Amino acid sequence: EDQVTQSPEALRxxxxxxxSLNCSYTVSGLRGLFWYRQDPGKGPEFLFTLYSxxxxxxxxxxxxxxxxxxxFLHITAPKPEDSATxxxxxxxxxxxxxxxxxxxxxxxxxxxx
Amino acid sequence: DSGVTQTPKxxxxxxxxxxxxxxxxxxxxxxxxxxxxxxDQGLQFLIQYYNGEERAKGNILERFSAQQFPDLHSxxxxxxxxxxxxxxxxxxxxxxxxxYNSPLHFGNGTRLTVT
Numbered sequence: 119e120d121q122v123t124q125s126p127e128a129l130r131x132x133x134x135x136x137x138s139l140n141c142s143y144t145v146s147g148l149r150g151l152f153w154y155r156q157d158p159g160k161g162p163e164f165l166f167t168l169y170s171x172x173x174x175x176x177x178x179x180x181x182x183x184x185x186x187x188x189x190f191l192h193i194t195a196p197k198p199e200d201s202a203t204x205x206x207x208x209x210x211x212x213x214x215x216x217x218x219x220x221x222x223x224x225x226x227x228x229x230x231x
Numbered sequence: 232d233s234g235v236t237q238t239p240k241x242x243x244x245x246x247x248x249x250x251x252x253x254x255x256x257x258x259x260x261x262x263x264x265x266x267x268x269x270x271d272q273g274l275q276f277l278i279q280y281y282n283g284e285e286r287a288k289g290n291i292l293e294r295f296s297a298q299q300f301p302d303l304h305s306x307x308x309x310x311x312x313x314x315x316x317x318x319x320x321x322x323x324x325x326x327x328x329x330x331y332n333s334p335l336h337f338g339n340g341t342r343l344t345v346t
Binding site: 149150152154159160161162163164167205207209216217218219220221222223224 | 233273274275276287289321323330334336337338339
């Protein structure tokens with residue numbers, strides 16, 4: 119069974135203090151990995167898709183990287199508005215042409231001013 | 232704003248009752264997905280429709296059913312409700328038939344409380 123584990127569960131940073139969130143996965147045949155941001159009371163907001171090991175994507179203070187077993191979301195010089203829950207989801211092939219998207223439980227990031 | 236609209240935002244009902252959640256996808260998106268999010272389980276995939284037809288099924292209970300209409304909006308029907316069905320229900324949409332090259336865009340959910 120596909121498994122996605124995000125760590126840490128919660129992370130508290132000071133404004134400007136860079137750090138990384140981890141998403142490790144066990145899937146049969148990775149087809150892609152997605153990062154989402156979720157604010158309280160809102161739906162997940164799409165950030166990045168990574169398709170192969172070695173790939174990197176950047177958006178403002180966020181940079182996502184992918185290896186064969188895990189992905190990192192690096193946050194450089196975070197601001198309070200970066201506070202949110204960050205979700206990772208892995209896409210695998212399940213039985214023929216069916217895709218399966220499995221979400222992790224997320225990392226709750228709090229950035230203090 | 233993702234462009235995905237879900238109604239109602241909140242729903243409070245009693246055990247044994249039946250409710251219908253509604254979703255309008257982003258303009259141009261043909262796929263609609265339904266997810267359940269609870270505190271301990273995270274986001275759980277329920278079912279996907281593509282252009283009116285069921286495309287994939289996840290951990291959807293037999294008491295739950297969904298459909299996608301010709302105008303592409305979708306409804307999720309939950310019946311014989313139990314306390315454990317209390318959760319956030321999200322709808323997402325994407326352009327293609329699968330999430331491989333068309334990421335999901337989520338609505339803001341319907342919070343269901345069963346008392």
